[in-house]
Amino acid sequence: MTEVRVVQYGMGPIGCECVRQLLARPGVRLVGAVDIDPEKAGRDAAEVAGLLQPTGIRVRDDAQVLLAETRPDIVIHSTASYLPAVARQLADILSAGAHVITTCEEAAFPRWRHPGVYAELDELARRRQVTLLGTGINPGFIMDTLALALSAPCARLERVQVHRVVDAANRRLPLQRKIGAGLTLEEFEAERAAGRVGHVGLAESAALIAYGLGWRLDRIEEVLEPILASESDETPHLSIPAGSVAGIHQVALGFEGEALRVVLMLDMVVHAPEPGDHILLDMGGDGRMETHIAGIHGDTATAAVVINAIPRVLQAPAGFLTMADVPLVRFWDRPAW
Numbered sequence: 380m381t382e383v384r385v386v387q388y389g390m391g392p393i394g395c396e397c398v399r400q401l402l403a404r405p406g407v408r409l410v411g412a413v414d415i416d417p418e419k420a421g422r423d424a425a426e427v428a429g430l431l432q433p434t435g436i437r438v439r440d441d442a443q444v445l446l447a448e449t450r451p452d453i454v455i456h457s458t459a460s461y462l463p464a465v466a467r468q469l470a471d472i473l474s475a476g477a478h479v480i481t482t483c484e485e486a487a488f489p490r491w492r493h494p495g496v497y498a499e500l501d502e503l504a505r506r507r508q509v510t511l512l513g514t515g516i517n518p519g520f521i522m523d524t525l526a527l528a529l530s531a532p533c534a535r536l537e538r539v540q541v542h543r544v545v546d547a548a549n550r551r552l553p554l555q556r557k558i559g560a561g562l563t564l565e566e567f568e569a570e571r572a573a574g575r576v577g578h579v580g581l582a583e584s585a586a587l588i589a590y591g592l593g594w595r596l597d598r599i600e601e602v603l604e605p606i607l608a609s610e611s612d613e614t615p616h617l618s619i620p621a622g623s624v625a626g627i628h629q630v631a632l633g634f635e636g637e638a639l640r641v642v643l644m645l646d647m648v649v650h651a652p653e654p655g656d657h658i659l660l661d662m663g664g665d666g667r668m669e670t671h672i673a674g675i676h677g678d679t680a681t682a683a684v685v686i687n688a689i690p691r692v693l694q695a696p697a698g699f700l701t702m703a704d705v706p707l708v709r710f711w712d713r714p715a716w
Contacts, residue, residue: 383407383689383716386451387424388472389458390414390438392551393482393515395428396682397455402434404686406714411449412438442468446475453692455685456481460579462493466500469511473503478692479511480685484580486513487523488701491586491599501699510695514688514702516680517543518580518587521656521672522643524702527591529658529670538661539588540642545677546654547626547647552616554677558647559605559624561617567605567624577603578629578645585633585641591703594633594640602630606648614649625649684708690715
């Protein structure tokens, strides 16, 4: 294989970033793009992605027809966060005989919440001899796969703890809305009850860590709390009065029996102080190992993880896999196929 044929399925912010990065990488060729938004369908994929040089590839709203016409090697799928909502889309891609990398957060470890959907898609992928992988920056790498990689020098391991702090001040409006920025406390409570605020995928990251380390979690407890603004604040998209919500504090605790094995904490806040990622591996009597990382941008990094995973997916066994099932994903500058 000298050139990998790629279709981008979903032209939202993540899909557009994937298109921009794909067009700059050697060895991959964008052969199609899909989105049902009538404001995007029919336009050049480059234009939708904010690029000046046209590709000659029009965004289509007929995914099955496009897949049959283009016969891609791999489809990058980025449409929604919840696995049941995208299961039909993923099944159509697999049925067309294409590998899939999806940024659907619940697909990072699908067995935790949706074992039935996982089993159906896994069976279909195996039957069609293709691979389906769920990944991204979070879940998919920074709060799960990276911790697994860092565990390599551990002779024993009792607990994994990750604390991610994200400054949401200059992030896109949908993310600021997802963390409830600008809402009153009463409005936040209503949105939380309706499941419309909070990060999707924290429990999946906890389950992925446990799976990769051979731990069997009996339960994952989740907590979602608002962080209130002590003074008025602004973003390019909205205003945050003093006393209103500036972001969220979210926690997932993974238990094996009564032993607390995984602690994941996520703070996504407008103008969060000291953003970064903190990973702690508790090795019991052997001490602890701590790592701090700064400078990872969510959307750019999500697309990069997806594109860097292409060689691994092409070489992987068939089935619905996780990042713990494939060799270490890394940057590539030259095609690895």
